Amino acid sequence: MKNIIFFLGKGGVGKTTSSVSMAYYLAEKEKSVYLASVDPAHNICDIVSEKPFTGCKNIYKKLYAEEIDVEGYLKDFTHQTTKRMKETYKYLQIINLDKMLDVMKYSPGMEEYAIMYALKEKIENNQDKDYIVIDTPPTGLMLKIFALPFTSKMWIEKLILWRRKIISARSAIANINPKAIDEELALEEEDDKVLKELGIQSKTINFMVNMLQDVKKTKTAIVLNQDLLSFNESKRIKEGLKFMGIPLNAVILNKKGMLDGTVDINEYFNDMPVFEVAFFKNGLLKKEDMIKACKSWVGGLIDE
Numbered sequence: 171m172k173n174i175i176f177f178l179g180k181g182g183v184g185k186t187t188s189s190v191s192m193a194y195y196l197a198e199k200e201k202s203v204y205l206a207s208v209d210p211a212h213n214i215c216d217i218v219s220e221k222p223f224t225g226c227k228n229i230y231k232k233l234y235a236e237e238i239d240v241e242g243y244l245k246d247f248t249h250q251t252t253k254r255m256k257e258t259y260k261y262l263q264i265i266n267l268d269k270m271l272d273v274m275k276y277s278p279g280m281e282e283y284a285i286m287y288a289l290k291e292k293i294e295n296n297q298d299k300d301y302i303v304i305d306t307p308p309t310g311l312m313l314k315i316f317a318l319p320f321t322s323k324m325w326i327e328k329l330i331l332w333r334r335k336i337i338s339a340r341s342a343i344a345n346i347n348p349k350a351i352d353e354e355l356a357l358e359e360e361d362d363k364v365l366k367e368l369g370i371q372s373k374t375i376n377f378m379v380n381m382l383q384d385v386k387k388t389k390t391a392i393v394l395n396q397d398l399l400s401f402n403e404s405k406r407i408k409e410g411l412k413f414m415g416i417p418l419n420a421v422i423l424n425k426k427g428m429l430d431g432t433v434d435i436n437e438y439f440n441d442m443p444v445f446e447v448a449f450f451k452n453g454l455l456k457k458e459d460m461i462k463a464c465k466s467w468v469g470g471l472i473d474e
């Protein structure tokens with residue numbers, strides 16, 4: 171896999187259109203492409219296919235598209251997590267763990283976690299493609315998904331440390347008085363289910379952090395229109411990405427000419443290429459138009 175490209179921006183600015191355009195462009199150049207949307211409001215289908223489809227579908231030449239089933243992943247994720255946690259902590263009978271875990275699916279952040287795990291799985295499974303293009307949901311949700319591996323990494327590292335201390339203290343107590351420690355509790359790190367679980371989570375999180383910060387592979391573009399709201403949101407994206415150490419490679423000012431906007435984005439984005447795509451009065455949905463429209467900006471994202 172050469173590059174993974176993310177399109178970010180406010181709702182309705184043209185993220186899906188830009189993602190699909192780039193995917194078509196690359197496919198036209200005989201590249202193999204995996205195009206995925208993690209937007210729960212699926213709409214790649216509407217552009218690339220006459221009929222809705224599920225799973226991964228071959229669209230054009232070596233272009234494969236998929237609307238990632240976020241809802242399905244969320245169900246699967248909560249089910250698997252709950253099952254594993256019940257198993258891991260089954261000795262903890264004092265608290266009503268079953269009930270606590272059953273309400274977990276309503277906890278804040280679960281959707282973001284499910285999307286992060288879905289992304290990780292899809293990216294790993296499509297390493298054989300030349301390019302992976304990701305269409306994202308509007309900014310707020312996407313920045314949270316990007317932030318998740320970074321905050322989780324800090325937590326997991328601390329939890330692993332604390333868990334090791336617990337096991338070491340437990341084993342010290344067992345050395346003095348073996349009866350003081352419940353038989354089910356592990357005395358060695360390699361026997362501890364919780365530590366094992368933390369190790370599994372840590373692997374996923376590190377994969378995501380490394381992938382997102384990989385300046386050679388990961389490319390991101392902000393899509394915006396010539397209006398104050400999408401411009402302000404783009405500023406927040408730029409700040410957010412910078413804070414997380416995620417590369418930002420290009421800005422696409424889409425639908426130029428649609429609004430008599432007076433927003434001057436060049437001053438704020440003076441440290442990266444800003445590309446303009448005209449407003450297509452008859453819409454921008456045809457493959458040929460899309461390929462033409464993105465010719466001016468693809469070079470800002472990939473080395474051809």
Ligand SMILES: Nc1ncnc2c1ncn2[C@@H]1O[C@H](COP(=O)(O)OP(=O)(O)OP(=O)(O)O)[C@@H](O)[C@H]1O
Pocket residue numbers: 179180181182183184185186187188209213307308424425426447448449450451453454455
């Ligand atoms: N350059 C353009 N000229 C004309 N119409 C365009 C252009 N770019 C996008 N559009 C149209 O604008 C609408 C919104 O575009 P799109 O769905 O790509 O935005 P989005 O950022 O993905 O939106 P959402 O946040 O809802 O997913 C669509 O109808 C699309 O066809």
Ligand SMILES: [Mg+2]
Pocket residue numbers: 185186187209213305306
């Ligand atoms: Mg979209």
